[in-house]
Amino acid sequence: MSDLVVDLANVRREYQTGDIPTVALADVTLQISRGEFVAIVGPSGSGKSTLMNLIGCLDRPSSGSVRIAGNDISSLDDNELTALRSKAIGFVFQQFQLLPLSSALENVATPLLYQGLRPKEANRRAAAMLSRLGLGDRLDFDRGRLSGGQQQRVAISRALVTNPDLVLADEPTGALDSTSGAAVLEVLKEMNSEGRTIVLITHDLEVAAAANRRIYIRDGLIERDEANAIAGAR
Amino acid sequence: MTLWLTFRLALSRIAAAKVRSGLTMLGIIIGVGAVVALTAVGQGAQQGIDESLASLGANQITVSATTTTGLDENDAAAIAEIEGVLQVSTQVNSSGTASYGSESVTVGISGVSPEYDSLANPTISLGTFLPSSPGLQNTRTIVVSAVGADELGFTVDSIGDQIRLDGVAFTVVGLLDDADGFGSGANVFITQEAARSLFSKSPYLSRISIQAVSQEAVSPVEYRVEQFLRYSKGVTKDEDATYTIFNQAALQDTIQTVTGTLAILITGIAGISLVVGGVGIMNIMLVSVRERTREIGVRRAIGARRSEILTQFLIEAVVLSLLGGLIGLVIGQLASYGFSILGGWDFFIDPTTVFVALGFSALVGIVFGVWPARTASQLQPVEALRFE
Numbered sequence: 218m219s220d221l222v223v224d225l226a227n228v229r230r231e232y233q234t235g236d237i238p239t240v241a242l243a244d245v246t247l248q249i250s251r252g253e254f255v256a257i258v259g260p261s262g263s264g265k266s267t268l269m270n271l272i273g274c275l276d277r278p279s280s281g282s283v284r285i286a287g288n289d290i291s292s293l294d295d296n297e298l299t300a301l302r303s304k305a306i307g308f309v310f311q312q313f314q315l316l317p318l319s320s321a322l323e324n325v326a327t328p329l330l331y332q333g334l335r336p337k338e339a340n341r342r343a344a345a346m347l348s349r350l351g352l353g354d355r356l357d358f359d360r361g362r363l364s365g366g367q368q369q370r371v372a373i374s375r376a377l378v379t380n381p382d383l384v385l386a387d388e389p390t391g392a393l394d395s396t397s398g399a400a401v402l403e404v405l406k407e408m409n410s411e412g413r414t415i416v417l418i419t420h421d422l423e424v425a426a427a428a429n430r431r432i433y434i435r436d437g438l439i440e441r442d443e444a445n446a447i448a449g450a451r
Numbered sequence: 452m453t454l455w456l457t458f459r460l461a462l463s464r465i466a467a468a469k470v471r472s473g474l475t476m477l478g479i480i481i482g483v484g485a486v487v488a489l490t491a492v493g494q495g496a497q498q499g500i501d502e503s504l505a506s507l508g509a510n511q512i513t514v515s516a517t518t519t520t521g522l523d524e525n526d527a528a529a530i531a532e533i534e535g536v537l538q539v540s541t542q543v544n545s546s547g548t549a550s551y552g553s554e555s556v557t558v559g560i561s562g563v564s565p566e567y568d569s570l571a572n573p574t575i576s577l578g579t580f581l582p583s584s585p586g587l588q589n590t591r592t593i594v595v596s597a598v599g600a601d602e603l604g605f606t607v608d609s610i611g612d613q614i615r616l617d618g619v620a621f622t623v624v625g626l627l628d629d630a631d632g633f634g635s636g637a638n639v640f641i642t643q644e645a646a647r648s649l650f651s652k653s654p655y656l657s658r659i660s661i662q663a664v665s666q667e668a669v670s671p672v673e674y675r676v677e678q679f680l681r682y683s684k685g686v687t688k689d690e691d692a693t694y695t696i697f698n699q700a701a702l703q704d705t706i707q708t709v710t711g712t713l714a715i716l717i718t719g720i721a722g723i724s725l726v727v728g729g730v731g732i733m734n735i736m737l738v739s740v741r742e743r744t745r746e747i748g749v750r751r752a753i754g755a756r757r758s759e760i761l762t763q764f765l766i767e768a769v770v771l772s773l774l775g776g777l778i779g780l781v782i783g784q785l786a787s788y789g790f791s792i793l794g795g796w797d798f799f800i801d802p803t804t805v806f807v808a809l810g811f812s813a814l815v816g817i818v819f820g821v822w823p824a825r826t827a828s829q830l831q832p833v834e835a836l837r838f839e
Contacts, residue, residue, distance in 0.1 A: 275752060276833045303754030304823055310836070314749045318460075331754035374700045375753065433634050 221284070221306075222383045222385050222414050223249035223272055228281035230267050239266040243437035245281075249416065251382070254409040256417040264437040266387075268420045268442035273385050274302045286382040303332055307376030311388035313368040315360040320369045321347055322356040346374045350404065366397030373404055383414045390424055402427040452514040452759050454766070454781055463768040464669065465774065471735065472771060477774030478731040479815065480782065482724025483630035483808045487783025489717045493710065495787075497797035500706055504699060510663040511570070512673050513697040514680070526680065531612040533675050536661055540566035541643065544657040545650045549595075549639060551603040556600055559638040561617065561657075562646020571663050573640075578610045578625030581642050598614030599637035600626050615625075616641070617647035618648055630687040631709055669700045676727040728775065729819035736768050736823035747827055748835030767811055768820025777811025780805060 239276040243266045249255050259265040270276035271283050274290055277298075283290045286305040290298060307328075315324050325343035330336065344356055351371045360368055371388060376384050386405060390398030406427060409415050417428055427430050433441040465472040493661045514530075523622070531539040565583040567573075573580060573594075581592055586787040586829065587766035593614065603614065610692065613620045621641060663672040677696055686692050690774040740747070747760055755763075784800060 270833050277834070299751070299754060299756045303750060308749075308752045310749070314745065316746060316749065317465055317743075326652075326754040327750075330456060331750075331756075331759065336456060337455070379754075408524065 219386060220247050221384050222251050222253075223247065224282075224284040225271070226282045226284075228263075228275070228278045228283055230271065231279050236440045240437055242271075244280075244440055245434075245437070247432065247439065247442075250382075251381075251414050252409075252412050253329055254406070254415045254417070254427075254429045256419060256425035256431045257434060258422065258431050259434035259440075260418060260420055263434045265418050265434050266418075267437075268434065269385060269387055269416075272416060273306050273308060274298050274385070303320065303379065305329065307379060307381040307384040309369070309372050309376045309384065309389045310388035311391040313360070313365070313372045313392065315368055315375075316352065316362075320357045320359050321352060321374075324360075324371055325374045328375060332379065333356065335337070341374040341376070343378055346378045347371065349375050352445065364397070365393050366400055369393060369397070369401050370404060373401070377408065377413070384408065385416050385418070386426075387418045388420070389417070390419075390421070398424070410443050417445055452755070452763075453760070457759075457763050457766050458770065460763065461770040464767060465771060471776075475731055475735040476728075476775030477780065478724065478728025479812055480728075480774055480779040481726050482721060483531060483593040483776045483778075483779025483812060484719040484782040484786065485724065486717055487804055487808055488786035489720070489781055490789050490801075491783070491787030491798075492794070493713050493717065495791055495794050495800070497706075497710055497798050499794070504703060510666055510669050510697045512661040512663065512676065513671060514676065514694050514697075515697065516655070516657055516694050518693045519652075520655050521797065522659055524654045524656065526683065527656060527659045529679060530661060530676055530681070533673070533679060535663055535672040537664045538566050538570055538662050540564045540569065540570045540658045540660045542658050542660070543643060543646050543650070545646070547650065549603060549614055549616050549637075551598070551605070551609070551612070551614040553604045555566065556599065557601045557639050558616075559636055560646065561638065561640050562643040562650070562651065562839065563640055564643045567640075567660070570660055574628040575625045576628035577607070578623070580623075580625055581640060588642045589648070590622045590642065591619065591621045591645055592642065594625040594627060594640040595623060596627045596636070597640040601638055602637050616665075617649070621645075666700070670709055671696060673698045721811070725815050729772070729815040732768055732771055733819040733823060735771075736764060736820055737826065740764065740823050742829040743827075744763070744830060744835045744838040747830050748832050748838065751830070751832035752836065755829040760830075761824045764827045765820045766822035768824065769816035772812050772816030772820070773809065775816075776809050779812075780808045783808070825828065 225245055225247040228242055228245045229240070231238045231240045240379060245268065257265050257268060267276070271278060272285065272286055277283070277291055285301060286429055290301070293301060295379060316327060319327070322340060322343050325347055326336070326339040329339035329342060344353070347356060350371055350373060352374065355363060355367060363371065384405070389401055389405070393401060402424065405415055405417065414427075417424065419425050430442070430444040432439055466804070476659060489553065514522060527539055527541045530536060540563065542561050545560050547560050549556050563581065565585065565588060568580045568583050576592075577595075581594055582590060583589070593616065595605065596616075610623055610625070612623050614623060615621070619732065627640075661667045661672065675695060681693060684693060695740050731740065750760060760783070
């Protein structure tokens with residue numbers, strides 16, 4: 218069970234819009250093991266964003282159980298949920314979402330600072346991570362002086378620097394041209410080959426092809442769950 | 452995230468939007484600056500008044516005649532015997548024409564008793580005051596006020612020269628420094644004996660100055676003097692009195708009341724301007740929270756707790772407000788320095804003013820920063836990340 222990073226059982230999530238409840242996720246059961254590279258694929262409105270929020274510990278289910286890295290998130294309060302996010306999840310967003318007025322180094326050091334690390338140690342680790350992703354000469358650049366591809370690599374560094382159980386990438390190539398997008402996917406693949414668990418959320422089948430396993434979602438339900446033969450997961 | 456880092460983050464954000472930060476701080480800057488300057492002016496004025504009063508001599512009560520026969524030598528002699536009285540000086544006032552060289556000037560003439568020098572403590576800028584030994588009271592010596600000296604065309608060599616007072620020759624022995632409240636007109640001082648022999652041969656007096664033994668004795672002495680005068684002159688109604696009693700302490704009380712009112716007024720202005728400044732900060736912080744909703748969402752996603760978001764925005768508000776207070780303080784002190792030169796009083800930086808100005812600025816930042824900061828910290832990460 219410690220090998221299950223994501224363990225969802227009969228998860229339902231509905232939103233109240235006025236008097237009418239909207240069902241975003243109807244009944245989802247899903248398990249992701251350590252070391253997998255999974256793509257969650259679906260059109261907009263399919264419920265994949267809701268699924269991402271649940272896996273990312275940003276939201277709680279209406280019913281069913283969500284266990285992330287062994288923790289049942291329904292029983293956690295806001296601070297505990299934050300602590301779990303900080304420890305277990307690394308986020309990569311579509312629009313990079315680098316912090317304004319902060320250098321690449323400061324961006325990557327920030328999650329460590331929120332974990333309570335000393336600035337000196339946080340900066341050392343952040344610099345090491347950025348260097349690994351080929352940005353060692355861009356430490357002092359803010360987001361205005363970085364290309365889209367570089368910004369996304371900074372964002373990936375920020376997601377990886379805490380050594381999380383799971384990297385959650387929401388349309389990481391959505392704002393990039395195809396060359397930069399392909400490069401970002403290569404980085405994610407490489408990270409996966411080093412043993413990191415990666416969950417990619419996308420509507421793009423080509424992007425999803427980079428993953429070893431694809432979970433198709435539609436109308437709040439898992440439609441199909443397919444793995445590459447070679448990867449052999451599940 | 453340490454407070455120091457949060458503080459630096461707030462500073463860099465304020466620096467990144469200089470115009471906006473400046474405009475936001477303007478209310479606090481003006482408020483604190485105005486209050487610091489006004490307080491300094493108030494203190495300077497107070498200092499000037501205190502010095503003027505002190506130069507009149509300590510613990511004094513003055514009885515002035517309101518009619519030509521209102522007070523006489525007997526009154527002075529009796530008052531000198533009243534319990535609590537240290538010494539008494541008397542003077543007769545009149546006016547006349549003083550001539551020196553080709554200049555002729557109308558002057559106020561005070562004939563003062565020998566005790567005047569020690570009691571009223573006049574400031575001499577050149578020469579000496581009138582002789583105080585009893586044997587020299589009939590000499591024709593004269594002391595001239597600064598204005599008088601100026602109008603008569605005195606030079607530094609005029610000490611020892613003679614001037615004519617209504618045709619009678621007097622030897623100039625000293626010049627007064629008028630700056631400390633000894634009347635602004637052209638006045639001359641001669642001995643009372645000389646005045647009696649020349650101008651007013653009656654035993655009546657214009658003024659009796661009384662010095663009490665201590666500050667505490669001033670009020671009781673004033674009371675006894677008043678009782679004595681009422682009794683000896685048979686005064687039953689206030690309007691029948693032929694004299695007025697003036698107590699320096701009473702004047703000081705009045706001035707203190709006025710100063711107190713002024714202080715309340717300044718505090719009121721300060722309060723209003725700080726509230727206005729605080730509302731400005733709150734307004735801009737609310738805008739800032741809205742503009743940075745996505746950033747808040749990202750920070751929450753990557754591990755910032757609610758309390759850390761709250762602290763971040765609160766510190767930003769406090770830094771804005773404190774910086775405004777600091778700038779206001781500097782501007783206010785510069786203005787006070789300018790006023791001190793104009794008003795001729797001492798410039799000093801009052802630690803209380805510094806402390807209160809900065810303390811209240813910080814308080815304004817906290818009070819008006821709490822709501823925006825709370826709003827920021829209460830944002831749901833999911834909603835904040837989705838915010839366009």
